[in-house]
Amino acid sequence: MSERVVGPQDSGLEKTLGTWSIFVAGVGLVVAASTLVSDFVGYFTIGLAFLVALVIGFLINLFLGLSCAELSTTYPKAGALYEYGARAVPWRGASVVAGLFLAFAFYGMFGIVGALEIAAGSFGLQALFGATGALAPWIIAMTVLATLPNLVHVRTMAIIEAVVLVGMLAIRWFFGVAGWAGFSNTGAWSAGNWVGEIGVFEWSAVAGALALAYWSFVGIEFVAPLAEETRNPRRNLPAGIVLGLLAILATSAFMGTGVGGTRPLAEWEESAMGPAGCDGSCPQLVVGEAMFGGWGHGLMALATAAATYTSMVIVLAAMPRILYGIARDGNFFGARLSRVFAYLHPRFRTPWVAVFVTAVAYSVVAIFFNDVVTLIYAGSYAWVIIYILWHLLVVVSRFTDPDVARPFRLPLAVPIIGALGTVFALYFAFQGAHSTYGLPALAIFAGAMVAALVSYALARARQPVRASDEQGDVTKR
Template sequence: MTQDISVPLQGAAAAPRVKGARKALGLGSLLAVAIGLVVSQGVMVLMLQGAGIAGLGFIVPLGLAYLLALSYAFSFSELALMIPRAGSLSSYTEVAIGQFPAILATFSGYIVVAMFALSAELLLLDLIIGKVYPHALPSMTVAFGVLALFTVLNLLNIDIFARLQSVLALVMVVVLLLLGFSAVGHENAAPIASLSLEGWNPMGFGVLALTALAIWGFVGAEFVCPLVEESRRPERNIPRSMIIGVSVIFFTISLYCLGALLMVPQEELASNGLPHYLFATAVFGETGQLLLVTAAITATCSTLNTSLAAIPRMLSGMAHNGQAFPCFKRLSARTGAPWVAVLFVAAITGLPVLLMGVDSINLLLIAAALAWLLAYIIVHVDVIVLRLRYPDLARPFRTPFYPLPQVIGIVGMLYAVWHASPSPELTLQIFASAGVVLGIVSLIAVLWIKLVMRKPLFTPEPIEKALNPDQV
């Protein structure tokens, strides 16, 4: 597959260093990657539902999620520039706290997230097309059709979005900003004063429970880290791209939510499964429906394609490092695609769609957020451990006010995990779904490390393995 910033996760198990790699990516390209996860219907839905539940008070969990995002941006920046390889999470964790956390973090942060989040994206796409074009197709036809299409394309090693990913990320941010600005100035918009600043946060401290929901809008900025070897002035541009990226996202989502509160009754935002449909229709009428369908198709296809291109290559890299089943190393003789890994990712994406249905969208998205938060907590621990074990190692970027961002990040993310559900009835289902999958992953990882790799679970690898892999 041609190297492109649309697939920043190639070999998260540590791809070999490419000597003389061209430093082609500047701040603009890295920023497009950092905000790329905004290209998601899940973000568009969850943010509006949060605003519907809390009103203007949603700015509190949104602000906390932004601070937590800055904390992980600091940690990833320090690690990526201290171990400047095209690896990422697994590379950092195996030299900090051992093989088991490395495998768990990588699966939790990417494979398990794909299982839940991509399923939710497909369900949302099926739902929105069924809403705009009722009775056009049987239920789930769009979801499974799109999954089958992009599975085949990736088996053929065809990436139809390779040259468009940065543009798509920008377009989706522009769509959210357009909705927000248009709503604020709309002739039918409620006056901002009507949102009642006096009672702006009716939930009180209870609004903090929405932090896990809010953080879904900020995950993924670390996708720039595996591009460190191809970046110009990485010591400056890697941290800046993540920090600017999550800041742009914070402003964009805040305006998007404010516009929705001015155009759509708060109760409808909270209870409707497609609040972005209500918002777009209220602002632009039937034209808004067309805009939303186009954005939904683009967002879901782009996200699904990127994941089916990147995650199988991550699994292939882990298999080459002995951290995953050897079958994931198999490549198609004709196309070079990691066909076993592609089929595996497609299967785990389709399984929740098949078994859970449209009523499980929120459950899937919040479960994905929990899995991603677990990976971020491990990253914060990596920074603290490596600071203690290798205090004199060169660090082109050092976390400001260390260790406060790491401590705040760990505590805040644990709080968000504990209060993951916006409604008590979902709590058990969310923890059960995420817990069962992560439990299975953990069991397999323990057996694999002990019986196949024959290594201890929590003994760190030598730092030389990460810094100079070709010489170890």
């Protein structure tokens, strides 16, 4: 592989995160504002069949989380997919290009996902203040607020994230309790309210809802770029990932079934998918208004804004570290840009340049594209494909890098079953719509490959600048 340019800042990331910090990072990203949308749209349109889809989505993401745990503990570096791809492909030039392609594909895919998440949260922030008009100022405000914690120590970021996450989860569980206990304006919970034309185990409905159910869990792998800053990653990463997924499943199931059982399903669907629910982009605001009137609307708006905030804080922690990992190796579009993006703030040891660039890029996309439901499907398609690649990286690396220490080693059947299950989900979730959502995904991957080749060419064109690390060595890949 190409030479790795190691500078005095190479070991500058702080190793301070434990199990609960990883739990907070995973749950904070996954339990996003867009999952309020996907959960309520799923429950209100197909009823309890969505719960079946949700369990399938959980299992698929559990396998992904385990593969993520093996890769991130084997190669505990900030570059994440960049590092894994580079290690899995044994040939010098191809290894760099493979790593760059995976990293840029993941980063580019989140251009869609980040846009929908910021947009979903901005709808909530706008509603919280009772404002109308353009969404752009609220998108900018949300991005700025999420950027600030990422400019200080990573431990400080995790504490801020944890505080907001607890409040946001408490609101979700409050609505679930209110539904089950029957003390809201929508009345007592009744199993009869869940009766509809779609059966609980009707496969066509379950398959059609897999994309939405899958979306309720995606993002748990965002803990991987934080592996370099995690204490005892062998224990803390797997534990944080599994606990996070279980918490997400419990929250979605309890809230959704509790709320949905307080009114006939058809009534929920009509109101949530109508103008009051932003045509499906903000059904949670309808829930808040129906259950508790104005203050319930405000509380759900607060939960929406808080969910986006926790998600974007983690996004602006993880994604810049991928760019930082590439730049630290001197492979980010040449030596000059690599030096810029490998910069760490001298006091806080955080990649400021990469954070600022990522914040601007994702907010700009959100300003121009903010149809939340459409973006969920488009982003989900690309994300599922990337999940297949995570599993394949585990399998391939077992053969191409057999001697590396694997502190957390899975039975090989786990990534294989995970990859097959994810392919299964991709096929059925988008049956009849592969061309609609597959083409944007292909565009992202094609753009990532072009970027990888250009970046590699520019990196090779430079004269390597050798700098000593703490031991005075130049590490080779």
